[in-house]
Amino acid sequence: MLKIENLHARVDEAEILKGLSLEIPAGEVHAVMGPNGAGKSTLSYVLTGRGGYEVTQGSASLDGEDLLALAPNERAARGVFLSFQYPLEIPGVPALTFVRTALNAQRKARGEPEIAAPQFLKLAREKAAALKIDFDMLKRPLNVGFSGGEKKRMEIFQMSLLEPRLLILDETDSGLDVDALRIVSEGVNALRGPERSMLVITHYQRLLDYIRPDRVHVLSGGRIVASGGPELALELEREGYERYARAA
Amino acid sequence: MSLAEAIRERDVSRLPSRRDEDWRWTDLRGLIRQAPEPSAPLAADRVGEGPFSSLAGRTLVVANGRGPASLQIEGEAVIAVDFVSGGDGGHAASLSLTVAPGATLILLESYRGEGGYLSHAALSIALGEGARVERVVLADASADAVEVSQAEVALSPGAAFAQTLLTNGARRQRIETRLSHPGGQAEARLDGVYLLAGKRHADLTSVVTHAATHGATSQLAKGVVRDQARAVFQGRIVVAEHADHTEARMGHHALILSDQAEVDAKPELEIYADDVACAHGNSIGVLDEEALFYMRQRGLPEGQARALLTEAFVGEVIDRIGHDGAREIARAWAAERLQA
Numbered sequence: 001m002l003k004i005e006n007l008h009a010r011v012d013e014a015e016i017l018k019g020l021s022l023e024i025p026a027g028e029v030h031a032v033m034g035p036n037g038a039g040k041s042t043l044s045y046v047l048t049g050r051g052g053y054e055v056t057q058g059s060a061s062l063d064g065e066d067l068l069a070l071a072p073n074e075r076a077a078r079g080v081f082l083s084f085q086y087p088l089e090i091p092g093v094p095a096l097t098f099v100r101t102a103l104n105a106q107r108k109a110r111g112e113p114e115i116a117a118p119q120f121l122k123l124a125r126e127k128a129a130a131l132k133i134d135f136d137m138l139k140r141p142l143n144v145g146f147s148g149g150e151k152k153r154m155e156i157f158q159m160s161l162l163e164p165r166l167l168i169l170d171e172t173d174s175g176l177d178v179d180a181l182r183i184v185s186e187g188v189n190a191l192r193g194p195e196r197s198m199l200v201i202t203h204y205q206r207l208l209d210y211i212r213p214d215r216v217h218v219l220s221g222g223r224i225v226a227s228g229g230p231e232l233a234l235e236l237e238r239e240g241y242e243r244y245a246r247a248a
Numbered sequence: 249m250s251l252a253e254a255i256r257e258r259d260v261s262r263l264p265s266r267r268d269e270d271w272r273w274t275d276l277r278g279l280i281r282q283a284p285e286p287s288a289p290l291a292a293d294r295v296g297e298g299p300f301s302s303l304a305g306r307t308l309v310v311a312n313g314r315g316p317a318s319l320q321i322e323g324e325a326v327i328a329v330d331f332v333s334g335g336d337g338g339h340a341a342s343l344s345l346t347v348a349p350g351a352t353l354i355l356l357e358s359y360r361g362e363g364g365y366l367s368h369a370a371l372s373i374a375l376g377e378g379a380r381v382e383r384v385v386l387a388d389a390s391a392d393a394v395e396v397s398q399a400e401v402a403l404s405p406g407a408a409f410a411q412t413l414l415t416n417g418a419r420r421q422r423i424e425t426r427l428s429h430p431g432g433q434a435e436a437r438l439d440g441v442y443l444l445a446g447k448r449h450a451d452l453t454s455v456v457t458h459a460a461t462h463g464a465t466s467q468l469a470k471g472v473v474r475d476q477a478r479a480v481f482q483g484r485i486v487v488a489e490h491a492d493h494t495e496a497r498m499g500h501h502a503l504i505l506s507d508q509a510e511v512d513a514k515p516e517l518e519i520y521a522d523d524v525a526c527a528h529g530n531s532i533g534v535l536d537e538e539a540l541f542y543m544r545q546r547g548l549p550e551g552q553a554r555a556l557l558t559e560a561f562v563g564e565v566i567d568r569i570g571h572d573g574a575r576e577i578a579r580a581w582a583a584e585r586l587q588a
Contacts, residue, residue: 090542
């Protein structure tokens, strides 16, 4: 599914990723943990094609296709979805309109027919109910005036409608109380499947109690410095990142 | 009015120029070196249909300055006034509307034309006590034209006047509104949208004078400029001495989508009364790159993301149009001009 090899990337003059390699097979959930400044958000932005990041070496591919050569919307149409740490507010565009426009843009890019409005509404109602989102909220401009928890729920809502193949969750637990964390995690877990991979980026182990990873990687100094099973996350929670900061 | 006289008498020295403080960003004197010939009557087959003709109970056509001079409105009416211009001549028209106390008027006004004409329209709109008027102006002038529309609006106590100007500019264009506000629970809304491309120029100028207590004015203007277009917004709200309990809000917000486009804005509140609630906000910016990336990450191609953001930006003003049919026409007009 996702294959990253020896990835180097910089922002302005500063090199942030320094030879990162990572492979996530189809159907697996991998967590990337690391201290602040390790390059976690940079990894998510480089994979999704945000401007301002320059890849100087290495590669990233999805099912063998070079991701780095594609525009952000082309990557989205191929199934890459980033749940933002701080989802953006889109004034004047109702949430429902936004998601339907995005879904149809992706379908068009894949050569599929557009989804009809009634069919979309039915689907949206189901997904909103599952995430305990008040349907009226979907008529309001996307994320404008929403609380941190509501914004994260909207990310999962979009994810469940867009049905991506590679899900990247960037610090999805930040700003969530325990109840919201549970709802969001259930939404994510409902999307687990043999054809879908997930990259869960987090500073804290807490999220991984809810979204259980198959593998855990430690990102420090722009590289993966250690990999292991779920027990590695518990060890990091106990002992901190100090040891790995030195290793980097 | 000196501009109408300048056109009629073919005297360029009487055109407003940059030396007039009020016209310094919309200089006509420097632009027009030679007064055009008077416009010939416009042939009937060149008039065609205006954008609002299907919505109005009655349509008045003013073709190359020729049309009715006055109108009385009683009861409820939906009236379209369609200013059509053609050719390279000069013409001026004036129209006076008197809205009886308690009457309701939907005034759907349009400007359109072909050629390098110089046109002036002077409107005077008087609202009796408790009268209600919604004025929607759609200006779709020729790129070669110089066009000025000036409206004098006089409210009576308890009257309500709501206006939305929509324009894509001209070679040089000014749409001006001067409103005298008597207070006494009268309400005014003066909105505007400009969407300018190429070398087009549009100037939205308004002056509202609150003369007595308990009046309200709300103003929201938004615009998008690209290429080498230039927009001017001048909004002045004057609250006279003793016009206490006046509520006035003014907002002007613009997006500049190219390095060579320009927006000049001058929002002014002149307050001589003590007990008022007045505020104004003005911003000029670019599309939010973070929001664009977010939208593209969800699958929207860049052009579509930009169009959606700019449509939403001006949509806030269009949503305030009360008349359903006019609002839909305004929305379609904006969407067509903002598509990538």
